[in-house]
Amino acid sequence: MIHPVIMAGGTGSRLWPMSRQLNPKQFLKLTDGPLSMLQATVARLDGMDAKEPLLICNEEHRFLAAEQMRxxxxxxxxxxxxxxxxxxxxxxxxxxxxxxERSSEANPLMLVLAADHLIQDTKAFQDGVKKAIPLAQAGSLVTFGIVPQHPETGYGYIHRGNELAMNCFTVDSFVEKPDLDTAKAYLTSGDYLWNSGMFLFSAQDYLNELEAHRPDILAACKTAMSGASQDLHFTRVDADAFAQCPSDSVDFAVMEKTDKAAVVSLDAGWSDIGSWSALWDVSEKDEAGNCLSGDVITHDTRNTLVRADSRLVATVGVDNLVIIETKDALLVAHRDRVQDVKNIVEKIRDDGRHEHMNHREVYRPWGVYDSIDNGTRYQVKRITVKPGAKLSVQMHHHRAEHWIVVSGTAKVTNGEKTYLVTENQSTFIPVGQTHSLENPGVIDLELIEVQSGSYLGEDDIVRFEDKYGRT
Structure with a gap:
């Protein structure tokens, strides 16, 4: 039985403006279909002899991750x-x-996957995992090497060694990202594979190798887990202890040092979707080489990726561009320069702006809000509250709020009073008033919130009670 472990950390800054710090690429629907990258990773496990996946994510993404898993x-x-x-x-x-600690198995096998990779051939992926199982059971730390399709300078490589079984090899060495001429030589030799960052090994074998090569990391993680607490399905590790843990990749810490590394060759339409050009590479294109999504009109446009999120985007006489439109930002870049998008994100952060943090739509454990408009001393939001969900009992020092229900029914606590507000009705929350909002119905509650006051920041919230454990 395999225990899938899905790593869902990271921010994906090269995919800005769609990928943001609080809503990174693993939670986005980047490829065709209704699933996010994380959900597609989960779906890829269907039909395998596998336990429920174990997810690892950042604290700040916990509710978004839990909702997508649900x-x-x-x-x-x-x-x-x-x-x-x-x-x-x-x-x-x-x-x-x-x-x-928790498994009833003597030596559980971990299938370590990244939440933000594209694999187009699920059968080939599952077949590769099956080939890796006997190696992992025999004590090997197995990684999956991707058969290269072109000379790629953006990936690390694995130099395969002796053949252990069909498409299974020892690892001769791990190689850092090469220059173009070296990448061409790797492709020609046929002995080099792209390093996918996916692994299969037993949990105890990994811990043993970590103990041998990076005992400081293992010690810090043991301390962090010994102080962990359980909150529903969330495991919260000891924050202070984990902050003291050295930062290192599994490749540097273990795989490049162990003598137990093996690699399974995998040809499954893999991509890490690390940039907009990578997405263009794997996406379906029209006869002019364009990949278009959303409300897009083109004229004399070639080899261009256009994604329109909220409005019409029109292009005339352009070639080899990436154009990404969201509700609050627009990116126009040459397709050969998309690796530099991260520099724009850094400048946004350095300038004290917020467009690197989140979209105009912000997800919360109770639902989502969309900041429709704002100006001096006012802000307008469209709020959607899921059935049975409740915002925290809270108050604001600097703003008043006016709620207008568009659809559904709201249960409102306003000071000492609790009452229902239905469609086309409204209520007013004065500055300093303790209040809460709840959806007691079975359909989504949608309302318009008009805030007014001297300060409208999200940090002007004093929480007295919260069913989601926020402070």
Missing amino acids: QAGKEQADIILEPCGRNTAPAIALAALQLV
Whole structure:
């Protein structure tokens, strides 16, 4: 029985403006179809002899991750919350420690996957995992090497060694990202594979190798897990202890040092979707080489990726561009320069702006809000509250709120009074008034909130009670 471990950390800054710090690429629907990258990773496991997946994600993404797992039919899946990022070696160690403690199996096998990879051939992926199982059961730390389709300078490579079985090899060495001429030589030789960052090994074997090569990381992770607390399906590790853990990748910490590494060759239409050009590469295109999504009109346009989120985007006489439109930002870049998008994100952050943090639509455990308009001393939001959900009991020092119900029914606590507000009705929350909002119905509650006051920031919230454990 395989225990899938899905790593869902990271921010995907090269895919801005769609990918944001609080809503990164693993939670986005980047490829055709209704599933996010995370949900597609979960769906890829269907039909395998596997347990419920164990998810590892950042603390700040916990409710978004839990909601997407619920939508994927995996609401019972455990989620380990990282209070801060410490790269992949510690993240995998946390999962391994939890599996060793909780599993009834003597030596559970971990299938470590990234939540933000595209794999177009699910059968080939599953067949590759099946080939890796006997190696992992025999004590190997197995990684999956992707058969290269072109000379790629953006990936690390694995130099395969002796053949152990069909498409299974020892690892001769791991190689850092090469220059173009070296990448061409790798492709010609046929002995080099792209390093996918996917693994299969037993939890205890991984911990043993981590103990041998990076005992400081293992010690810090053990301390963090010993102080962990359970909150529903969330495992909250000790934040102070985990902050002291060294940051290192699983490749540097273990795989490049162990003598137990093996690699399974995989040809399954893999991509890490690390940039907009990578998405263009794997997407279906029209006869002019364009990949278009949303309300898009083109004229004399070639080899261009256009994604329109909220309005009409028209192009005339352009070639080899990436054009990404969201409700609050527009990116126009040459397709050969999309790796530099991260520089724009850094400038936005350095300028004290917020467009790197979140979209205009912001997800909360109770639903979502969309900041429709704002100006001096006012802000307008469209709020959707899921059935049975409730916002925290709270108050604001600097703003008043006027709620107008568009559809559904709201249960409002306004000071000492509690009452229902239905469609086309409204209510007013004065400055300093303790209040809460709840959806007691079976359909979504949608309302318009008009805020007015001297300060309208999200940090002007004093919470007295919250069913989701927020402070």
